Amino acid sequence: MADQAFKIPEYREFPTIPALVPGAMAHSKPYVANEKIQQEMGFPGQLVDNWEEKAIEKFGELLGKYRSLKVFMDSCVHCGACTDKCHYFISTGDPKNMPVARQDLMRSVYRRYFTLPGKLFPSLVGARDLTKEVLDEWFSYFWQCSECRRCSVFCPYGIDTAEVTMAARHIMDSVGYGQKYSNEIILKLNKIGNNLGLPGPALENTLEGLEEDVKDDTGVDVKYPLNVKGAEVLLVTPSADFFAEPHIESLIGYGKVFHAAGISWTLSSYASEAGNFGLFNGSYEHMREVALRVRKAALELGVKRIVVGECGHAWRVAYAFWNTLAGLGAGAKDPFAIELQNQLDPRHMQPSHICEFTWDLIQQGRLKFDKEKNDHRIITFHDSCNVARASRMGNFPGGQFEIPRNVIKAVANNYVEMAPDTICESTFCCGGGGGVLTDDLIELRVKGAFPRMEALKQVADGQGVNFMATICAICKAQFSKVLPYYGFDMRLVGGIHQLVSTAIRLGDEQ
Amino acid sequence: MTMFLAILFYLAFVIFVAGVAYKIYDFARTPAPLSIPTTPAPTTKGGVALRMAREVVFFESLFKANLWIWLFGWLFHMALLLVLIRHLRYFTEPVWNWVAILQPFGLYAGFAMAAGLAGLWARRILVERIRYISTPSDHLMLVLLLLIALSGLGIKFFMHTDITAVKVFFLGLMMFDIQPLPSHIGLYVHLLLVALLMIIFPFSKLLHAPGVFFSPTRNQADNPREVRHLAPWAAQIEKN
Numbered sequence: 082m083a084d085q086a087f088k089i090p091e092y093r094e095f096p097t098i099p100a101l102v103p104g105a106m107a108h109s110k111p112y113v114a115n116e117k118i119q120q121e122m123g124f125p126g127q128l129v130d131n132w133e134e135k136a137i138e139k140f141g142e143l144l145g146k147y148r149s150l151k152v153f154m155d156s157c158v159h160c161g162a163c164t165d166k167c168h169y170f171i172s173t174g175d176p177k178n179m180p181v182a183r184q185d186l187m188r189s190v191y192r193r194y195f196t197l198p199g200k201l202f203p204s205l206v207g208a209r210d211l212t213k214e215v216l217d218e219w220f221s222y223f224w225q226c227s228e229c230r231r232c233s234v235f236c237p238y239g240i241d242t243a244e245v246t247m248a249a250r251h252i253m254d255s256v257g258y259g260q261k262y263s264n265e266i267i268l269k270l271n272k273i274g275n276n277l278g279l280p281g282p283a284l285e286n287t288l289e290g291l292e293e294d295v296k297d298d299t300g301v302d303v304k305y306p307l308n309v310k311g312a313e314v315l316l317v318t319p320s321a322d323f324f325a326e327p328h329i330e331s332l333i334g335y336g337k338v339f340h341a342a343g344i345s346w347t348l349s350s351y352a353s354e355a356g357n358f359g360l361f362n363g364s365y366e367h368m369r370e371v372a373l374r375v376r377k378a379a380l381e382l383g384v385k386r387i388v389v390g391e392c393g394h395a396w397r398v399a400y401a402f403w404n405t406l407a408g409l410g411a412g413a414k415d416p417f418a419i420e421l422q423n424q425l426d427p428r429h430m431q432p433s434h435i436c437e438f439t440w441d442l443i444q445q446g447r448l449k450f451d452k453e454k455n456d457h458r459i460i461t462f463h464d465s466c467n468v469a470r471a472s473r474m475g476n477f478p479g480g481q482f483e484i485p486r487n488v489i490k491a492v493a494n495n496y497v498e499m500a501p502d503t504i505c506e507s508t509f510c511c512g513g514g515g516g517v518l519t520d521d522l523i524e525l526r527v528k529g530a531f532p533r534m535e536a537l538k539q540v541a542d543g544q545g546v547n548f549m550a551t552i553c554a555i556c557k558a559q560f561s562k563v564l565p566y567y568g569f570d571m572r573l574v575g576g577i578h579q580l581v582s583t584a585i586r587l588g589d590e591q
Numbered sequence: 592m593t594m595f596l597a598i599l600f601y602l603a604f605v606i607f608v609a610g611v612a613y614k615i616y617d618f619a620r621t622p623a624p625l626s627i628p629t630t631p632a633p634t635t636k637g638g639v640a641l642r643m644a645r646e647v648v649f650f651e652s653l654f655k656a657n658l659w660i661w662l663f664g665w666l667f668h669m670a671l672l673l674v675l676i677r678h679l680r681y682f683t684e685p686v687w688n689w690v691a692i693l694q695p696f697g698l699y700a701g702f703a704m705a706a707g708l709a710g711l712w713a714r715r716i717l718v719e720r721i722r723y724i725s726t727p728s729d730h731l732m733l734v735l736l737l738l739i740a741l742s743g744l745g746i747k748f749f750m751h752t753d754i755t756a757v758k759v760f761f762l763g764l765m766m767f768d769i770q771p772l773p774s775h776i777g778l779y780v781h782l783l784l785v786a787l788l789m790i791i792f793p794f795s796k797l798l799h800a801p802g803v804f805f806s807p808t809r810n811q812a813d814n815p816r817e818v819r820h821l822a823p824w825a826a827q828i829e830k831n
Binding site: 098100101144145146147148149151152153155156157158159160161162163164165166176179181182185196197198204205206207230233234235236237238239240241244365366369400401402404405408410411412413414415417418430431432469470471472473476477478479481482506 | 614617618621622623624625626627629630631632633634646650652653655656657660664711714718719720721723724725726727728729731791794795796798799802803805806807808809813815816817818819820821822824825826828829
């Protein structure tokens with residue numbers, strides 16, 4: 082990488098907690114959303130004149146709407162448990178990337194405007210006025226958080242920096258200081274139906290092309306249906322699956338699973354996106370709008386089941402929030418939610434993750450594999466942060482760790498685990514999640530991947546690992562981009578259903 | 592001094608109780624609109640109670656995070672609990688049996704409490720990361736607690752006071768019948784600092800004590816596919 086203007090972190094023989102390097106990442110900032118984007122989002126076009134007043138007003142509103150924010154602002158004791166847990170801190174040493182310090186950017190303002198000691202003795206309790214410098218600091222450092230929740234695992238009060246980051250971004254949006262990348266994507270989704278702005282006809286072409294490719298490859302007519310009314314399953318998947326490498330390999334795999342199991346399914350052009358960037362900006366309303374598209378598509382197509390493709394934060398939103406936002410789940414008593422819940426088949430978890438779906442079929446003996454077809458691969462699994470720490474699969478806690486691994490082990494022979502403090506609930510973010518997967522933050526992304534790269538390096542050197550499976554569109558895109566910076570082949574990353582795709586018997590051969 | 596301390600304790604008690612009660616009310620009335628437990632999380636209410644108990648009794652998350660902070664923090668809190676239990680004898684007549692049984696432990700706990708606090712303060716000064724995040728109030732809070740512990744130990748071991756008279760004072764206080772307090776500088780310091788701690792409690796980070804029970808990442812059951820969570824303000828959006 083000759084063109085980069087920053088230093089790539091070096092592999093360490095004995096990983097230790099870095100010494101502080103104040104200001105190391107102070108220059109890191111994403112592009113600010115322009116006037117047009119902001120206004121279409123329903124936010125002010127640029128920083129409003131009375132932004133301080135407006136920001137504090139919004140802050141107060143959020144404190145009244147979110148118990149998480151209120152409790153987290155009050156409860157931190159500065160114990161230091163989280164200080165060495167963030168991948169951005171480990172790789173940059175910038176003290177403001179320590180979770181507690183990131184929260185304190187906001188907590189200092191909270192103390193000044195909303196607590197008695199902060200009003201009376203600001204310097205004693207570390208309270209600060211919300212000046213333009215402070216707001217700029219927010220814009221820099223709240224866009225250096227990938228909302229991965231690793232810190233929240235270790236906090237004795239469960240303080241989740243992601244919640245604080247979301248609130249700060251929401252406040253910045255509401256005074257006209259939005260981030261270009263995320264807001265642009267939300268707009269595309271609301272206009273066209275997916276983050277990539279891929280219109281219906283283009284999607285149709287892509288899927289037809291895919292059918293031909295799979296036919297050439299396997300000799301079998303595997304279908305990739307779009308907008309089919311009365312299909313059993315609606316598959317909602319990140320739009321990167323439609324064209325990006327290695328994402329598309331997993332989409333091919335999903336289709337093969339449906340084919341082999343003989344279950345009818347469809348994609349929807351109206352809801353052709355599982356991702357939901359409303360989450361990253363802490364905007365309940367935007368997140369809800371995105372989720373309502375899935376609800377509408379499900380009602381129109383009359384499907385019985387909703388299955389979600391390989392994506393991290395998308396699965397978080399689907400698993401944990403869809404029922405709340407769009408009545409898409411079970412157990413509701415209100416007419417809005419019952420309308421959809423009566424249509425869905427109660428024998429299945431709604432929504433289901435594609436790994437849950439595939440694993441169920443494997444357990445029922447409805448899928449057969451030639452595992453040796455994956456023998457050229459030595460596989461490890463990268464737990465995606467939002468799947469690991471903000472969702473579940475199956476009906477028992479920790480299913481989100483076991484089920485993906487079970488699927489891998491059912492379709493391949495060579496599986497290796499990375500170091501225990503870098504997997505499952507302690508997994509490291511890929512460095513590109515939470516709305517920072519943009520080229521204007523490439524330094525942050527490369528550095529943020531460092532802890533994962535170190536763990537990968539260990540098993541690559543030690544056990545010859547040559548494939549890192551993951552179930553997130555952002556992880557796949559991020560690793561494809563940053564792996565070469567660390568001396569790896571970008572093709573080392575891929576989806577679980579890429580492995581499924583390699584080994585599955587389509588059932589038509591016999 | 593007796594009168595001053597009596598009034599101060601009434602005041603401190605009112606501020607402490609009203610302040611903490613208000614904060615608890617404030618936490619409780621604020622909705623948690625989304626299901627955000629840090630997973631893997633228990634799927635039932637019983638499971639959540641167990642998780643919370645592990646968190647509050649053993650400091651489970653802190654144990655995972657950092658053994659030194661856990662050691663000093665846990666030592667301090669558990670010792671504080673024993674010390675508080677031991678102090679119940681100044682407020683009850685006759686002294687409850689289980690309090691009497693725990694007396695000797697409470698005595699040693701005073702030292703453990705001071706040691707835990709000293710350890711936490713040492714980390715705050717010596718560990719670069721924790722020094723960076725510490726505000727003056729973080730240091731002062733530890734100093735305050737440490738002085739309370741040391742003055743208490745001082746009264747017990749080095750400069751005895753008429754402890755029976757102290758008990759008469761507090762029993763009287765509870766009956767609105769002010770009795771004379773022994774004239775004793777160590778005792779005055781100890782009581783003044785305790786009153787101060789009670790007064791700042793509801794306005795400070797000491798709110799972590801009620802806060803932990805209201806933390807959505809710890810107190811929510813992981814059941815969003817089975818149950819529809821809907822905050823009142825979110826339901827309102829649905830109606831529009």
